[in-house]
Amino acid sequence: MKVVVCVKQIPDPASEYTLEPDSHWLVRPSEQVLDDTDRYGVEMGLQLAQASEDGSVTLVSMGPTGNMQGIRQALAMGADKAVVVDDTDLRGSDALTTARVLAAAITREGFDLVIAGTESTDGYSGVVPQMVAEFLDVPALTYATKIEIGDGVTIHRQATSGYDTVEASLPALVTVTAGVVEPRYPTFKGIMDAKKKPVDTVTVNDLGVNAEVDQKVTAVSPAPERSAGTIIEDDGEGHLAIVAKLRELKVI
Amino acid sequence: MANVWVFVREQDGGPSTIGLELLTKARTLGDVTAIYVGTGSDESFAILGDHGASSVFHLAPGDALVSGPVASALADLAGTHNPDIILFGQAYDDRDVAGRLAARIGRTVLSNAVDVALDDTVEATHEIFGGSQLATSTITGERPYLVVVRPKSFEAASSGGGAPEVTTVDLPDVGSSAARVTGSHVEEKEGPQLEEAAIIVAGGRGLGSAEKYAMIEAIAKQLGAATGATRAIVDAGWVPYAKQVGQTGKTVKPDVYIAAGISGAMQHLVGMKDAKTIIAINKDPEAPIFSVADLGIVGDVHNVLPKLAEELGKG
Numbered sequence: 001m002k003v004v005v006c007v008k009q010i011p012d013p014a015s016e017y018t019l020e021p022d023s024h025w026l027v028r029p030s031e032q033v034l035d036d037t038d039r040y041g042v043e044m045g046l047q048l049a050q051a052s053e054d055g056s057v058t059l060v061s062m063g064p065t066g067n068m069q070g071i072r073q074a075l076a077m078g079a080d081k082a083v084v085v086d087d088t089d090l091r092g093s094d095a096l097t098t099a100r101v102l103a104a105a106i107t108r109e110g111f112d113l114v115i116a117g118t119e120s121t122d123g124y125s126g127v128v129p130q131m132v133a134e135f136l137d138v139p140a141l142t143y144a145t146k147i148e149i150g151d152g153v154t155i156h157r158q159a160t161s162g163y164d165t166v167e168a169s170l171p172a173l174v175t176v177t178a179g180v181v182e183p184r185y186p187t188f189k190g191i192m193d194a195k196k197k198p199v200d201t202v203t204v205n206d207l208g209v210n211a212e213v214d215q216k217v218t219a220v221s222p223a224p225e226r227s228a229g230t231i232i233e234d235d236g237e238g239h240l241a242i243v244a245k246l247r248e249l250k251v252i
Numbered sequence: 253m254a255n256v257w258v259f260v261r262e263q264d265g266g267p268s269t270i271g272l273e274l275l276t277k278a279r280t281l282g283d284v285t286a287i288y289v290g291t292g293s294d295e296s297f298a299i300l301g302d303h304g305a306s307s308v309f310h311l312a313p314g315d316a317l318v319s320g321p322v323a324s325a326l327a328d329l330a331g332t333h334n335p336d337i338i339l340f341g342q343a344y345d346d347r348d349v350a351g352r353l354a355a356r357i358g359r360t361v362l363s364n365a366v367d368v369a370l371d372d373t374v375e376a377t378h379e380i381f382g383g384s385q386l387a388t389s390t391i392t393g394e395r396p397y398l399v400v401v402r403p404k405s406f407e408a409a410s411s412g413g414g415a416p417e418v419t420t421v422d423l424p425d426v427g428s429s430a431a432r433v434t435g436s437h438v439e440e441k442e443g444p445q446l447e448e449a450a451i452i453v454a455g456g457r458g459l460g461s462a463e464k465y466a467m468i469e470a471i472a473k474q475l476g477a478a479t480g481a482t483r484a485i486v487d488a489g490w491v492p493y494a495k496q497v498g499q500t501g502k503t504v505k506p507d508v509y510i511a512a513g514i515s516g517a518m519q520h521l522v523g524m525k526d527a528k529t530i531i532a533i534n535k536d537p538e539a540p541i542f543s544v545a546d547l548g549i550v551g552d553v554h555n556v557l558p559k560l561a562e563e564l565g566k567g
Contacts, residue, residue, distance in 0.1 A: 131351045168432070
């Protein structure tokens with residue numbers, strides 16, 4: 001089974017995010033990391049590929065390649081190869097353009113199953129995988145907490161309270177929630193092997209897609225701040241301050 | 253007058269809360285049509301009317317996963333009736349339909365909006381960087397504009413409107429894109445629901461281990477509160493996803509939010525910073541949670557929580 005996993009390199013979430021002054025685009029340093037939520041999709045893809053005949057895992061990503069640290073992280077987990085669409089024309093892409101590009105790259109690779117996270121940690125539009133599925137003309141089995149491959153694909157789909165069981169035939173796209181599976185840590189051998197694995201860098205022209213962008217960020221301003229609260233050091237009596245506050249609010 | 257459509261998913265036999273919130277906002281933007289997806293009933297349609305919908309397109313997906321057939325039907329409806337804008341909630345099926353529809357009709361989606369205005373073009377407001385900044389975005393392309401709005405951005409209110417005109421729309425066969433819902437598993441609900449609760453007690457990685465989440469549950473029980481969690485401990489498998497508060501979880505606006513062992517990552521803050529009163533307990537005085545706290549206790553949750561439980565137990 002041929003599995004394609006969509007992954008994204010993002011600025012380290014522990015760092016402070018900044019925007020470019022005029023375009024309001026997120027500043028992307030050359031040092032970017034694998035979006036943590038993508039580790040679940042990569043792990044799931046590896047397990048499903050390993051359990052099938054002729055299984056393979058291809059990573060597909062869009063964005064500035066940088067020093068490729070994030071892509072290498074996913075390759076080090078065990079993915080076979082990566083395709084990165086890196087093109088300055090794609091700076092400031094909206095959700096639809098991103099989906100169009102990813103779908104074109106996925107179609108070029110071929111697939112039985114596409115796996116993506118539910119949303120990225122830096123952009124979190126939360127609609128790109130569904131758009132990709134529509135472009136690929138396959139079902140989008142979303143918010144999976146469990147995946148099984150038989151004749152088709154069956155998932156547990158996260159619901160407001162509990163889950164639904166959803167079935168479809170292959171090829172299909174599945175989005176996975178964190179916790180669908182426990183991601184492995186790359187081994188030393190995995191990290192060394194990752195340096196030799198093929199990474200195909202392509203442009204919008206190579207894919208023949210329209211990179212036009214319809215969404216514009218027009219302004220960014222500070223949100224109204226909450227008035228400063230009372231911060232106290234716990235000297236063994238901190239809990240009494242909480243009780244007093246709850247009394248004041250007439251909660252108890 | 254603008255032609256405004258609102259996607260409303262049926263939930264527990266009636267219109268979803270987010271759907272009613274969006275209808276309430278929509279009537280300030282123009283004439284409102286609800287796209288109602290579910291089994292449907294006169295009672296449900298009356299509720300849509302009472303929140304401002306003058307007409308309803310009713311789509312009954314049966315056991316189909318809604319996104320494929322509903323997006324396809326909506327694309328056809330939009331082609332015929334030319335809505336100016338379609339509002340969706342930041343919820344499972346809503347997001348799926350918005351995404352598929354967008355790709356089908358070649359319009360992008362403004363996602364995670366907390367406010368929306370419609371004039372010569374659309375203007376959506378988004379909270380970014382944990383809600384510390386507000387970004388405004390617009391679409392330069394053609395209508396309809398597709399906007400996905402976070403829950404609790406608007407308060408649902410009756411318009412006193414009468415029964416709407418209801419048109420039933422048949423769903424197309426979507427062939428290879430089809431998926432079926434073959435079963436549902438409902439997790440038992442204990443205590444108040446997170447989104448509705450007046451008080452929430454939430455825990456994060458500072459608790460140290462899954463077992464310690466029991467301290468959160470005990471205090472919540474004493475206060476009649478719902479329990480919440482950060483993404484970090486949901487990812488770690490300590491508590492189910494249904495408890496997650498934040499960007500990828502639930503948005504809550506309770507009267508009181510008690511954050512125990514929560515550092516206050518952007519991801520989390522955006523889901524709870526609009527609580528009326530925030531009480532935080534964390535041992536790191538530099539934790540971002542203290543920047544939104546009304547009362548902050550710099551201390552170890554393992555000392556503070558047991559004493560708090562004991563004090564509350566004295567009644």
